[in-house]
Amino acid sequence: MSDSIDPALQHAYREVLRRNPGEHEFHQAVEEVLGSLGPVVKRHPHYLAERVIERLCEPERQIIFRVPWTDDAGQVQINRGFRVEYSSVLGPYKGGLRFHPSVLLGTVKFLGFEQIFKNALTGLPIGGGKGGSDFDPKGRSDAEIMRFCQSFMTELYRHLGEYTDVPAGDIGVGTREIGYLFGQYKRITNRYEGGVLTGKGLAWGGSQARTEATGYGTVYFAQEMARHAGVGFEGNDVVVSGSGNVAIYAIEKVHELGGKVLACSDSSGYVVDEQGIDLDLLKDVKEHRRERIAAYAEARPSARFVEGGRVWDVPCHVALPCATQNELDEDAARVLAANGTEIVAEGANMPCTPGAVRVFAEAGVLFGPGKAVNAGGVATSALEMQQNASRDSWTFEHTEERLAEIMRRIHERVVTTAEDYDRPGDYVFGANAAGFTQVADAMLAMGVI
Known part of the structure; x- marks a missing residue:
């Protein structure tokens, strides 16, 4: 049983383990959320009495x-x-x-x-x-x-x-x-029924900025983290894992905001480019030619490819894990902390292991969890649904402006919630508590569902 979970919530977690054997990633996700909710259920004991936790852990x-x-x-x-x-x-x-x-x-x-x-x-x-x-x-x-x-x-x-x-x-x-x-x-x-799927092509109901949204939103959130901490974002060295859609557009937005991405990766290894990743070349390699990341280094004299290496060995001020779940472990987190990394923001879903998150907390590294950081993709999908419902089409600039506004609002909500519980700077707690209370209150308002 996890020590990170409040005793009042241990029974709910045991039920998750019993009812969902062998589903380790699911267990990890539930543990991460329940590990934050002790102070919430102490302040709002009716969540326990109404068994909201148990209901929420079981899919409809x-x-x-x-x-x-x-x-x-x-x-x-x-x-x-x-x-x-x-x-x-x-x-x-x-x-x-x-x-x-x-x-x-x-x-x-x-x-x-x-x-x-x-x-x-x-x-x-x-x-x-x-x-x-x-x-x-x-x-x-x-x-x-x-x-x-x-x-x-x-x-x-x-x-x-x-x-x-x-x-x-x-x-x-x-x-x-x-x-x-x-x-x-x-x-x-x-x-x-245009609103039944999002991520559609622009010619048949898709939204401008949807392709870029998750990567852009990740960087907007990281920028808000830096601003809130009084740390400059412009001029910072950044490392991004992955080289798919999220990573590519995170790199694009970092460069627009004045940062420099030094390295990115795929499952074969990573490339380091001291001049900064050439985005046009990366897009050509990964989106058009669909080749491995080594092809980037072959075409770029300032870059080198490290086969099978760990991109987190590259020193940086900001780290953006944008590949897949559990890609950044405790050892990698220690390397980042030792190299002076100040901000880690999850562009992927749960890319940092629980051990890595603990290392960041102990080292004083600001850590933004994926459920807040990479929400820009689904937010822009919801904007696509709005456009489909109204038979409308917005410009790229208007959609991106809405995206940036949503990410600022998420950041403010997470920070405010953490401060309300006397947990300043704890983005994990703030995101989990804010999201949970909204869903829990809605569940209770609708009866036993």
């Missing part, structure tokens, strides 16, 4: 289904699809679809649980959910991906709707996949 609905499809060789392939509709007390279920071989039910539940509080922090009327499949789009032809997406949506469509459940993209699901999914939904339902 878990959907698992078979996805049969035919590859280009004519062979039938079988994958497993998931959609966990976790909480709808604030609005329709909202959260992405992840296509990756590592996707299991526990993965989707951890992501969906995090999504509840992330979506609550945006202040927008959206609930929490997540989905995906163990299908791997890498190395597959467009035709194979289309056939998979059509089969996936043929089952999932019956659970979706702009007032019910609104998926988006995540790892392995970009505009191409959303297009195939939306086309099949439209074909089956005979409706152009």
Whole structure:
């Protein structure tokens, strides 16, 4: 049993372990939230009396289904699809679809649980959910991906709707996949229900700035952390993990704000570029040529590639983990702290292990959790839903302005909540307490649901 959880909440955590055996990422996500809620339930004991914690840890609905499809060789392939509709007390279920071989039910539940509080922090009327499949789009032809997406949506469509459940993209699901999914939904339902999926192409209902939103929002939040602490952001050296969508647009916004990104990575290793990452080259390598990060160093004399290395060994003022869950462990956190890192902000979902978070707290490194830091993506998805509902289309500048405003508001809410509980500077507590209380109060207002 975790020592980080208040005794009043231990029973709820034991029930999570008992009812969800083997789902370690889900256990970790629940432990991280419950570890913050001791002071909250002491101040508001009715949350315990009404068993809000137990209710919130159990998804409203878990959907698992078979996805049969035919590859280009004519062979039938079988994958497993998931959609966990976790909480709808604030609005329709909202959260992405992840296509990756590592996707299991526990993965989707951890992501969906995090999504509840992330979506609550945006202040927008959206609930929490997540989905995906163990299908791997890498190395597959467009035709194979289309056939998979059509089969996936043929089952999932019956659970979706702009007032019910609104998926988006995540790892392995970009505009191409959303297009195939939306086309099949439209074909089956005979409706152009634009708000049922977000992350659409600009020509058919998508939102300006949605592609950039998670990365941009991550940097906006980190900038607010720096400003609140009296630390300058301009001129800082920054390290970003990953080189996918979130990482690329985090790098872009860091450079716009006057910082310099020295390193980024993929699963094969990392590159260091003392002149600062050349964003045009990185986009060419990763988005157009779809090559490994080593190709960046081969084309850039000022860069070097470290095979299988750890990007966190590169000294920096600001670290932005933007790749995947549990990528930054306790040892890496010690290296960052020893090298003088002042701010760590999670662009990915739960990329820092619990041990790493403890190291940052002990070393006085400001740490922003993903449910607050990377909420810009889902916030802009909600803005896309607004545009679809009103049959409107906003400019990039207007949408980005709304995004920046939302991220500032999230930061202010997290900081204010932490200070209200006499926990100044504790972004983890502030995010968990603020998100939880909003969802819990809504649950209680609606009765026993």
